[in-house]
Amino acid sequence: MKRSITTRDGSRLWTETFGHPADPAILLVMGGTAQGIVWPEVLCELLAADGFFVVRYDHRDTGKSSKSDGDYDLSVLAADAADVVGGLGLAAAHVVGQSVGGMVAQLLALHRPELVRSLVLLSSSPDANGDVRVPPRTGLPGPRQPMLDRAARLAASPPAGAREQFTAAVDGWQVLLGPTVAFDRPYWEALVQRMMRRSVAPDTAGHHLGALDRTPPLTARIGALDVPTLVVHGEQDPVFPLEHGRQLYRAILRARLWSIAGMGHIFPPHWSSTIRSLIVDHVRAARLRRSR
Incomplete structure (x- = not known):
C-alpha cells in the first residue's frame, strides 16, 4: 500500500507498506540522497512473509516526497522518520538504517526512544561528511580509493545530459557494491530508470550532503542509547x-x-x-528479551 504522510512542518513523504498493520513494524530508512525504492522489494516481501509490517519511504528531497530549501541537518530527517511512524498509526518500530539512514536511525533512537524497539545499522557510521574527499572529524578512516576516484571523475567531468547522468548513476551503484560482488547491470539500470522517472525536477537530493556537514559527530552521544542494536558491515565497504x-x-x-x-x-x-535472516533473528531476540 502506498500513501503520503504529512510531517509536522508540512512536508509530504511518500511511503509504501508490506504486510499486515497489526504485525510488529519494521521501518526501513534508506541512505542519503537515495530513494526508498532502493530497498529491494524482495527484502520487503520476505520480511512481511515472516510476520512483520514493513515500511519503506522516500526522505524529503528524494523521489516522490517534498522538496525543500535544504537548510537542515540529519535531525530533521530523524523527525521525518518519527512522523512516518506516527502517521501510519504505529506505536513503535524496529528501525533498519542503511548508511546515512543508519545515522538518521541513531538520531531517532536518541530523540524519540519510545518509537524504537531495536536498531539494525547497515554499513553505517557515527561520523561522516557530505564531501567524501574530506575525512571524518573523529579520526575514522575516510572512503577508499574507488570512491575518491569516482568523486574526482565527477568533479572533473560532471555528467551533462540525461544519458550521461543515467550512466554515472549506474556506475555509482557498481562502485558502492564493491569489487567482489557480481554486478547485475540490468537490475541496476532498471532501478535507476525508475528513480529518474520518480524524481520531481529539480533534483534536490544533494541537500542531504549539506545535512551531513551540519550534523556533529554522534560518537559521544550514542553511548546513551539503551536499545538492542545489530551493526552489520561489509569488510569491503x-x-x-x-x-x-x-x-x-x-x-x-x-x-x-x-x-x-x-x-x-x-x-x-x-x-x-x-x-532478512540477520534482521529477523535480531528483532526476534530483542522481542524475547523485552518480554522477560
Whole structure:
C-alpha cells in the first residue's frame, strides 16, 4: 500500500507498506540522497512473509516526497522518520538504517526512544561528511580509493545530459557494491530508470550532503542509547571502512557486530534472504528479551 504522510512542518513523504498493520513494524530508512525504492522489494516481501509490517519511504528531497530549501541537518530527517511512524498509526518500530539512514536511525533512537524497539545499522557510521574527499572529524578512516576516484571523475567531468547522468548513476551503484560482488547491470539500470522517472525536477537530493556537514559527530552521544542494536558491515565497504562499524559496536552499549566478507557499502538484491535472516533473528531476540 502506498500513501503520503504529512510531517509536522508540512512536508509530504511518500511511503509504501508490506504486510499486515497489526504485525510488529519494521521501518526501513534508506541512505542519503537515495530513494526508498532502493530497498529491494524482495527484502520487503520476505520480511512481511515472516510476520512483520514493513515500511519503506522516500526522505524529503528524494523521489516522490517534498522538496525543500535544504537548510537542515540529519535531525530533521530523524523527525521525518518519527512522523512516518506516527502517521501510519504505529506505536513503535524496529528501525533498519542503511548508511546515512543508519545515522538518521541513531538520531531517532536518541530523540524519540519510545518509537524504537531495536536498531539494525547497515554499513553505517557515527561520523561522516557530505564531501567524501574530506575525512571524518573523529579520526575514522575516510572512503577508499574507488570512491575518491569516482568523486574526482565527477568533479572533473560532471555528467551533462540525461544519458550521461543515467550512466554515472549506474556506475555509482557498481562502485558502492564493491569489487567482489557480481554486478547485475540490468537490475541496476532498471532501478535507476525508475528513480529518474520518480524524481520531481529539480533534483534536490544533494541537500542531504549539506545535512551531513551540519550534523556533529554522534560518537559521544550514542553511548546513551539503551536499545538492542545489530551493526552489520561489509569488510569491503568503500564509503565507510569496517572501522566505522566497529566504532558503532564499541560506542553503543547493547550492540553486536556482524561483518560480512566481500560486501561493499550496499548489498545486492540477491543477498536479500541473508539480510532478512540477520534482521529477523535480531528483532526476534530483542522481542524475547523485552518480554522477560
